[in-house]
Amino acid sequence: MTIPQDDIRTGALLLAEFTDLRRAFVTDAALNPGEVQELSEHARALSVLPLEFTARRMLLFFPHAESALKMAHAIQVLASHIRGKDPERHSLSARVVLGYGPMNIVNGRAHSIWTHRLTGNISRAPAHTVVALQAFVDALPAGTLSADAQRLGPDLVMLHQPSVDAVETQMASPLMDPGGVFTAITLRVHGRPQVFRIADCPILLGRDKHCAVQLTSETASRTHGRIEYVHGKFQYVDDSRNGTYVLTSSGEEVRLSRDRVVLTGDGALSPGAPLDQQTGEVVRFSCHSSRLGMADESKHDGDTHRLG
Secondary structure (H helix, E strand, O other), X not given: OOOXXXXXXXXXXXXXXXXXXXXXXXOOOOOOHHHHHHHHHHHHHOOOEEEEEOOOEEEEEEOOHHHHHHHHHHHHHHHHHHHHHOHHHXXXXXXXXXXXXXXXXXXOXXXXXXXXXXXXXXXXXXXXXXXXXXXHXXXXXXXXXXXXXXXXXXXXXXXXXXXXXXXXXXXXXXXXXXHHOEEEEEEEEOOEEEEEXXXXXXXXXEOOOOOOEEOOOOOOOOOOEEEEEEOOEEEEEEOOOOOEEEEOOOOOEEEEOOOEEEEOOEEEEEEOOOHHHOOOOOEEEEEEEOOOOOOOHHHOOOOOOOOO
16 A cells, blocks of 8 residues: 555554563564464455554554454454464453544654554553543444443543453463562662552653653653553563663563563663663663562662663
């Protein structure tokens, strides 16, 4: 499909993220090529404009809200089928969030407040569900919503609830281990600690004034990343153009690009550059277990720029 250089359209936007909760690092493709192709063919039949289409994340534009809803349900049906037929992939999770409004598409990239709203709300979607912003719900024809639609907040509605197999998957997930449940995370920038609880998630990091953790580095995006809380663990999700370098509690440095990682123990997040090349902020994190209680703040020296 040929994409105009500068095109303003009004329609539905779908953001889907696929993760495998068995892994601490979700660096591998969550879907295999055949599964991606199956979704691609389904999307093509619905006249979709693909803005991002990978085995981990999909951002799709539809001219009609009904088409986006059909695609969202197709994604969840495929994920449920995968979990049912392959025991080794029982922890595959798909989250979908839907929005509706004007979209400025420049060189194949979407520029709209809706992309930020979808990114900010996908962490509020329970695993294996489809949620929608109110604007999307209003764009649907009367009588489209099923009786089991459930309001999650003033501007968020759950349209598709997890099936029995999905609920069992959540209960069986290794991330549900009671011994490893975290209830708070401390983030330090320029030596100033901020303690965040589960209710504070998602925690946005970036240059935008609305981000809970403010960054000023030129390598940081307006909304560079976010911290979500999933099954007793804090997860960092990179939403940036330049990626994020993560120093784990084991001392390994990993680059994330539109990817996510489970945060455990102490480590650091370096927006857009490796830690030894970072000229801006490095965000240190410390996860606190409900079993161990809060960590002793006095043990940290407050230097967020270098980790030695």
